[in-house]
Amino acid sequence: MPVSNSELAQMFEEVLRLSKVDETQSVAILKSHYSNERIVSAAMDAAQRLKAQVYIVELPAFNHPKAMGADLTAYCGDTPLTGNLAAQRALEAADMVVDTMMLLHSPEQEQILKSGTRILLAVEPPEVLARMLPTEADKLRVEASKELLQSARSMHVTSKAGSDFRASLGQYPAVTEYGYADEPGRWDHWPSGFLFSWPNEGTAEGKLVIDVGDILLPFKTYAREKTVLEIEKGFITSIHGGFEAEYLRDYMAYFKDEEVYGISHIGWGLQPRAQWTAMGLYDKNDGMCMDARAFYGNFLFSTGPNTEVGGSRKTPCHMDIPLRKCSVYLDDKPVVVEGDVVAPDMSIVK
Ligand SMILES: O=c1ccc(O)c[nH]1
Ligand SMILES: [Fe+2]
Numbered sequence: 001m002p003v004s005n006s007e008l009a010q011m012f013e014e015v016l017r018l019s020k021v022d023e024t025q026s027v028a029i030l031k032s033h034y035s036n037e038r039i040v041s042a043a044m045d046a047a048q049r050l051k052a053q054v055y056i057v058e059l060p061a062f063n064h065p066k067a068m069g070a071d072l073t074a075y076c077g078d079t080p081l082t083g084n085l086a087a088q089r090a091l092e093a094a095d096m097v098v099d100t101m102m103l104l105h106s107p108e109q110e111q112i113l114k115s116g117t118r119i120l121l122a123v124e125p126p127e128v129l130a131r132m133l134p135t136e137a138d139k140l141r142v143e144a145s146k147e148l149l150q151s152a153r154s155m156h157v158t159s160k161a162g163s164d165f166r167a168s169l170g171q172y173p174a175v176t177e178y179g180y181a182d183e184p185g186r187w188d189h190w191p192s193g194f195l196f197s198w199p200n201e202g203t204a205e206g207k208l209v210i211d212v213g214d215i216l217l218p219f220k221t222y223a224r225e226k227t228v229l230e231i232e233k234g235f236i237t238s239i240h241g242g243f244e245a246e247y248l249r250d251y252m253a254y255f256k257d258e259e260v261y262g263i264s265h266i267g268w269g270l271q272p273r274a275q276w277t278a279m280g281l282y283d284k285n286d287g288m289c290m291d292a293r294a295f296y297g298n299f300l301f302s303t304g305p306n307t308e309v310g311g312s313r314k315t316p317c318h319m320d321i322p323l324r325k326c327s328v329y330l331d332d333k334p335v336v337v338e339g340d341v342v343a344p345d346m347s348i349v350k
Contacts, residue, residue, distance in 0.1 A: 001127060002126075002127070003126040003127055003129070003130045005038060005041070005042065007130065008038060008039070008042040008126050008129070008130075009041075009042040009045040009046050009049075010046075011042070011129060011130060011133050012039075012042045012043050012045070012046035012047075012122075013045075013046035013049050013050060014133065015046075015120070015122075015133070015134060015179070015180050015190055016043075016046050016047055016050055016052075016096075016098075017050060018134060018136070018179075018180040018182060019096060019118070019120060019180045019181045019182050019188075020182050021047060021050045021052050021095075021096060022050055022051065022052065023050070023051035023052065025050075025052045025053070025095040025096060026052060026053040026054075026055075026093070026094045026095050026096075027043075027047040027052045027053070027054050027055075027094060027095070027096050027097075027098060028054075028055055028056070028057050028090065028091050028093075028094035028096070028097045028098070029043050029044060029047075029054065029055070029056045029057070029097075029098045029100065030056075030057050030059070030081075030091060030097050030098065030099045030100060030101050030103070031056060031057070031058050031059075031100045031101055032058065032059050032060065032061045032080050032101045033058075033060075033061055034061055034101075035100040035101055035123075036100060036123065036125075036126075038126060039100050039122055039123070039126070039129075040056070040100050043098045043100070043122070044056070047098075055090075055094075057087055057090050057091055059080035059081060059084065059087055059101065060080060061080055062078060062079060062080040062082065064078055064316065066254075066255070066316070067316070068254075069218055069284070070284070070285045071217070071218035071220065071284065071285075071288055072102040072104075072123060072288055073102075073104070073105075073217065073218050073288050073318055073320065074218040074318075075316045075317075076104070076105035076106070076304065076305050076315070076316050076317075076318045077105060077106055077107075077305060077307070077314045077315065077316050078106070078316070079101070079102065079103055079106045079108065080101060081103060081106065081108045082106065082108060088108055088111065088112065091112050091117065092111075092112050092115040092117055094117055095117065095118070096117065096118050096119070096120065096181060097112065097117055097118070097119045097120070098120050098122060099119055099120065099121045099122070099123075100122055100123060101123075102121065102123055103119065103121070104121060104187075104189075104308070105304075105305045105307060105308060105314075105318060106307070107307050107314060109187065109308075110307060110308065110310065113185045113186070113187055114185065115185075116184045116185050117184075117185070118181035118182075118183065118184060118185060118186045118187070118188075119181060119186075119187045119188075120180060120181040120187075120188055120189070120190060121187070121188070121189040121190070122189075122190050123287060123288065124190075124191055124287040124288070124290055125282070125286050125287050128191060128278075128287060128290065128291070129190060129191060131191075131273055132179065132190075132191030132192075132193065132271060132273050132274060132290070132291075132294070133179075133191075134178060134179025134180050134190055134191070134192075134193075138178045138179055138193050138270075138271065139178040139179075139180075139182075141178075141193070141270050142176045142177070142178045142193060142194070142195050142270050143176060143178070144344045145176075145195055145268075145270060145335065145344060146174045146176050146195055147344075148330055148335060148343065148344060149169070149174035149195055149196075149197055149267070149330065150173070150174040152169050152170075152330035152331050153168060153169055153170050153331060154166065154167070154168055154169060154330070154331055154332070155167050155169055155199075155266060155328065155329070155330055156328075156329040156332065157208070157266075157299055157301075157326050157327070157328050157329075158326065158327050158329075159209060159211070159299075159323065159325055159326040159327065159338075160325065160338070161209040161211035161226065161325070162207060162209040162226075162228070163206075163207060163208050163209045163299075163323065163326060164206045164207050165204070165205070165206040165207065165208050165231065165301075166203075166204075166205050166206050167199030167200065167203050167204040167205070167263070167266060168199065168200040168203035169197055169199065169200060169330075170200060171198070171200040171201060172197050172198040172200070172306070172309040172310075172311070173197065173309060174195060174196070174197045175195065175196055175197065175265070175267075175308070175309065176194075176195045177189050177192035177193065177194055177195065177294075178192060178193060179191055179192050179193065187308075189290070191271070191274070191290045191294065192271065192290060192293070192294050193269070193270050193271025193272075193273075193274060193294045194267055194268065194269045194270050194271060194293060194294045194298075194300060195267050195268070195270065196265040196266055196267025196268075196300065197265065197266065197267065197309075198263075198264065198265055198266070198306050198309055198311065199234060199263050199266060201234055201311075202233045202234045203233075203234060204231050204233075204234045204235075204263040204266075205231055205232060205233070206230075206231055207228060207229065207230055207231070208228075208229045208231065208301060208321075208323070209226055209227070209228050209229075209323075210223045210226065210227040210228075210229070210241075210244075210321060210323065211223065211226055211323070211324070211325075212224060212225065212226070213276075213324055214321065214322065214323045214324055215276075215279060215289075215292040215321065215322050216244075216248070216319065216321055217288065217289060217292055217293070217319065217320040217321070217322075218288070218318075218319075218320075219247075219251075220279055220282075220284045220289055221244075222279070222280070223244055224244070225241060225242045225243070225244055226241050226242075227239060227240070227241035227242075227244050227245040227248060228240050228241055228245070231263060234262060234263055235258075235261045235262055235263070236261040236263070236303065237261075239252075248319075251317075252303070252317055252319070254317075255315065255316060255317040257315050257316070257317065259304065259305075259313045259314075259315035260303060260304050260315050260317040261303065262303065262304060262306065262313050262315070263301065263302075263303060264301075264302040264303050264304050264305055264306055264313075264318065265300070265301075265302050265306075265308070266299075266300070266301045266302070267299075267300055268297065268298060268299055268300065268328050268335065268336050268341070269293065269294045269295045269296055269297060269298035269300060269322065270294070270296060270341065271294035271295065271296060272296045274290065274291040274292075274293075274294035274295040274296065275291050275295060276291070276292070276295045276298070276324060278291035278292075279291060279292050292320070292322050293320055293322060295322065296341060297324075297336055297339040297340055297341050298322040298323065298324060298326075298339070299322070299323045299326035299328050299336065300320060300321070300322045300323075301321055301323070302318060302319060302320045302321065303317070303318065303319040303321075304316075304317050304318040304319065305318055324339050325338050325339040326338070326339065
């Protein structure tokens with residue numbers, strides 16, 4: 001259902017308020033020609049209503065000749081900002097950046113965050129933004145789980161489909177996404193509602209089974225058959241099954257970069273307003289499908305880059321693969337059992 005421009009601006013005002021934007025703050029809106037102009041102007045309106053100093057940084061689009069598809073997560077690392085130090089300085093000068101262009105998984109994003117600037121990504125369709133307008137309850141729910149993940153030293157994931165995956169934790173921080181950027185140096189994404197970390201280098205081991213109904217991003221497909229990924233010493237060593245396994249193998253091999261097989265962020269979904277079914281109602285070019293990454297009780301694993309936490313793997317191929325009906329154990333204690341979130345006690349932060 002279409003969202004009016006007035007409602008979009010009101011939602012942005014709420015999200016920027018939650019992000020601590022006020023008359024003491026400067027806000028840079030980062031855009032390129034492919035940004036959703038409605039989102040750009042709603043963010044501008046909202047920041048002005050909150051009496052912040054606002055400006056726009058517009059960059060010419062960047063297209064890598066190897067990039068395929070329109071999904072903004074399909075080609076990571078190099079962005080329209082890469083190499084443009086003057087524009088990066090202009091963004092670092094702001095207290096907050098509203099990113100309508102997509103800097104995620106780029107080293108430049110980390111450099112901007114290190115300057116204390118906070119960044120909020122907002123590229124989903126307005127109807128998705130509206131359905132998952134962030135709340136403080138979202139933050140409470142995700143932050144309550146962060147403590148469990150932050151203190152955990154191991155993750156074990158199993159499923160009836162045959163997944164049996166282990167990784168040591170602790171080398172990298174737990175990262176939360178609850179939909180607004182309210183702390184200096186914080187990156188967040190509206191919409192979201194999930195958390196993750198990265199396996200300690202070289203420790204991800206075992207098998208992950210993509211079962212019927214699981215989701216592959218950026219393909220934006222629901223699996224219709226089983227695909228088995230074998231993982232050894234932090235890297236996928238084999239992908240087998242039927243046609244979908246062959247498709248995934250060929251897609252990843254296309255990048256001719258061993259780093260694409262590295263296991264990237266691993267975590268689980270905590271957004272009750274995100275729906276597993278939503279992706280089937282959108283076109284492939286309608287955003288990046290945050291419903292799939294955030295739906296309550298998923299186990300989201302991914303492949304490729306780890307620059308977001310200071311790692312050295314800056315590879316352009318990033319698969320986000322949310323699995324249903326998995327059980328996730330931290331230090332052998334369950335946080336998700338067959339797709340149901342069982343810890344921490346959610347009754348306090350529903
Ligand atoms: O919000 C996001 C979106 C994509 C991704 O890879 C991580 N988090
Ligand atoms: Fe990802």
